[in-house]
Amino acid sequence: MSATQTMPATNQSTTAPMTAADGAVIRVEEVHKYYELGETRVHALRGVSVDIQRGEFVAIMGASGSGKSTFMNILGCLDKPSAGRYLLEGIDVSQHDKKALAVIRNQKIGFVFQGFNLLARTTALENTELPTLYTKIDKNERKKRAEEALSMVGLADRTEHFPSQMSGGQQQRVAIARALVNRPSILLADEPTGNLDSRTSVEIMEIFQGLNNKGLTIVLVTHEHDISQFAKRVLIFRDGKIRKDEPVLRRPRAEEVLKTLPTLED
Numbered sequence: 001m002s003a004t005q006t007m008p009a010t011n012q013s014t015t016a017p018m019t020a021a022d023g024a025v026i027r028v029e030e031v032h033k034y035y036e037l038g039e040t041r042v043h044a045l046r047g048v049s050v051d052i053q054r055g056e057f058v059a060i061m062g063a064s065g066s067g068k069s070t071f072m073n074i075l076g077c078l079d080k081p082s083a084g085r086y087l088l089e090g091i092d093v094s095q096h097d098k099k100a101l102a103v104i105r106n107q108k109i110g111f112v113f114q115g116f117n118l119l120a121r122t123t124a125l126e127n128t129e130l131p132t133l134y135t136k137i138d139k140n141e142r143k144k145r146a147e148e149a150l151s152m153v154g155l156a157d158r159t160e161h162f163p164s165q166m167s168g169g170q171q172q173r174v175a176i177a178r179a180l181v182n183r184p185s186i187l188l189a190d191e192p193t194g195n196l197d198s199r200t201s202v203e204i205m206e207i208f209q210g211l212n213n214k215g216l217t218i219v220l221v222t223h224e225h226d227i228s229q230f231a232k233r234v235l236i237f238r239d240g241k242i243r244k245d246e247p248v249l250r251r252p253r254a255e256e257v258l259k260t261l262p263t264l265e266d
């Protein structure tokens with residue numbers, strides 16, 4: 001992180017209002033991100049500001065290289081802004097060190113990626129339990145929570161399956177269960193349907209809409225317009241900035257869309 005620490009902090013304003021009534025679970029203020037690559041410096045985020053309220057479901061779109069993953073990594077406390085502030089549930093985490101970020105990440109954030117990143121020789125249940133190993137939760141409770149998380153994604157009957165014994169969609173659902181097991185405040189998903197066929201993608205969106213209906217805040221990166229329309233709000237990134245921020249007006253219910261799509265199996 002030394003590269004980021006030596007960057008001049010051009011936006012350390014501490015005057016931003018943060019009232020008690022402010023429900024923003026995510027508040028990003030003038031965030032910049034530079035990557036140093038030898039002599040060159042990539043300016044990946046160029047002054048991003050956005051508030052995301054509890055219970056929102058936000059899709060992020062934009063061309064390759066526009067800064068979407070960089071932004072998600074900051075939201076997910078996997079990386080820090082070079083300048084600007086990030087408040088997660090009102091706490092300024094932009095100056096936290098790696099260790100403190102890891103703690104926050106494990107408590108408050110569930111992350112889902114395009115590759116499912118499951119451990120191959122480990123069952124669905126054990127994969128789901130993994131993030132609880134870093135908490136004080138006891139063994140029985142860990143198992144109970146993992147089972148609960150797997151039922152939330154419709155995999156109660158697959159707990160003993162290994163990744164190789166599951167379809168791509170099922171593996172991604174295990175990854176979602178793993179992201180939920182510590183009961184995070186936000187679920188971040190960077191192209192979670194990138195490796196999935198269209199029906200399976202809509203099935204994942206059905207899970208996301210269901211979780212969002214129960215109050216979970218979700219931020220999702222996608223390249224597909226159709227997928228973005230399952231969210232409630234769409235942010236479009238261009239050249240490291242948010243160029244558009246619009247509500248989704250005619251939002252389909254994934255559950256309904258699935259009825260119109262042919263099933264592949266059974």
Ligand SMILES: Nc1ncnc2c1ncn2[C@@H]1O[C@H](COP(=O)(O)OP(=O)(O)OP(=O)(O)O)[C@@H](O)[C@H]1O
Pocket residue numbers: 035036037042043044062063064065066067068069070071
């Ligand atoms: N670790 C890194 N080191 C150096 N440059 C990076 C690094 N990560 C990203 N970048 C650069 O930052 C810019 C934004 O990258 P980012 O991965 O955020 O784009 P993206 O919108 O997620 O693209 P994609 O749609 O292809 O996933 C790009 O120019 C990229 O090359």
Ligand SMILES: [Mg+2]
Pocket residue numbers: 068069070
């Ligand atoms: Mg990306």
